[in-house]
Amino acid sequence: MASEGALSRRAIRAAASAERGAGLNIRPAALADVPLVIALDEEVTGLAKPEYWRQTFDRFGGRGRGERFFLVAERQGRFEGFIVGEIRAWEFGSPPCGWIFAIQVRPKNRLRGVGTELYTALCECFRRAGVTSVRTMLARDNPTILSFFRSQGMMAGPFIELETTLL
Amino acid sequence: MKLQKATSFALFAVLELAADPGRQLAAADIAEKYGISLHHLAKVLRDLARAGIVESARGVGGGYRLAGNPKRLTLADVIELFEPIEKKEMTEEEATDVGRALRMVLDEIDEHALATFRSITLSTMLKIVAGRPWASALGEKRPKKRAARA
Numbered sequence: 001m002a003s004e005g006a007l008s009r010r011a012i013r014a015a016a017s018a019e020r021g022a023g024l025n026i027r028p029a030a031l032a033d034v035p036l037v038i039a040l041d042e043e044v045t046g047l048a049k050p051e052y053w054r055q056t057f058d059r060f061g062g063r064g065r066g067e068r069f070f071l072v073a074e075r076q077g078r079f080e081g082f083i084v085g086e087i088r089a090w091e092f093g094s095p096p097c098g099w100i101f102a103i104q105v106r107p108k109n110r111l112r113g114v115g116t117e118l119y120t121a122l123c124e125c126f127r128r129a130g131v132t133s134v135r136t137m138l139a140r141d142n143p144t145i146l147s148f149f150r151s152q153g154m155m156a157g158p159f160i161e162l163e164t165t166l167l
Numbered sequence: 168m169k170l171q172k173a174t175s176f177a178l179f180a181v182l183e184l185a186a187d188p189g190r191q192l193a194a195a196d197i198a199e200k201y202g203i204s205l206h207h208l209a210k211v212l213r214d215l216a217r218a219g220i221v222e223s224a225r226g227v228g229g230g231y232r233l234a235g236n237p238k239r240l241t242l243a244d245v246i247e248l249f250e251p252i253e254k255k256e257m258t259e260e261e262a263t264d265v266g267r268a269l270r271m272v273l274d275e276i277d278e279h280a281l282a283t284f285r286s287i288t289l290s291t292m293l294k295i296v297a298g299r300p301w302a303s304a305l306g307e308k309r310p311k312k313r314a315a316r317a
Contacts, residue, residue: 140278146286
């Protein structure tokens with residue numbers, strides 16, 4: 001896997017600089033985006049998590065960009081959505097793999113390719129960092145997001161998630 | 168897991184029609200392509216038409232075409248017309264501890280199956296078909312990926 005720093009900046013810039021789909025621009029998240037991320041997440045999930053998103057930005061928006069990516073989509077300066085992911089290695093015995101653990105698009109602007117462009121840009125970051133597979137975990141009672149990742153070609157992977165209630 | 172014959176025929180038909188939503192196809196053409204009974208397929212197509220998933224056109228050059236949106240219609244929408252995929256009700260024989268435990272395991276499998284069928288649209292299925300992910304296992308070359316838009 002390539003080192004952090006120069007690679008990550010180059011990878012993000014390459015994935016993000018191109019204007020995509022009718023004026024859509026994908027770029028690394030900035031501090032000013034955090035309130036917009038918090039608001040969008042609250043709008044979609046009904047749950048405000050400001051501290052979580054601030055910490056996520058601290059971890060993914062700054063250092064460690066070689067393996068951590070926090071990208072936002074904007075059209076004509078208007079915030080349209082975001083995606084967060086990172087490369088993890090050897091957890092659960094898995095070789096290095098890109099993980100997507102958050103993606104949100106403004107509900108009013110869905111089905112216009114924003115999610116696809118965010119996904120494509122993040123996959124390009126992963127690809128340039130040297131990984132060849134990408135993974136995510138989804139609630140099985142959420143067909144909207146499941147359908148989105150299916151439409152990107154994702155299928156069930158080699159792992160099964162198990163959990164139990166601690167009494 | 169195995170789908171009933173009628174369900175498979177329905178999926179063959181809707182995917183064939185979804186591949187070119189503006190095109191009309193005769194039941195006989197679909198039956199011939201998949202080597203299936205025309206009589207059985209015709210009955211399946213009538214069920215699909217009643218459900219509003221396909222529509223038929225009479226007369227010369229008539230046939231069937233897709234009536235729904237392939238980006239919205241899921242495998243579950245088609246399968247549920249022909250066989251139940253919801254969780255099964257507990258039967259009397261299962262009303263024991265072992266029976267209930269077995270039901271829990273079977274429900275887990277059913278929930279995964281349901282989530283899978285509900286998340287795969289006809290458009291996504293067509294992408295899987297075009298990508299031929301099974302080709303490498305057969306020693307064949309896979310076609311180059313084309314950019315997809317959601």
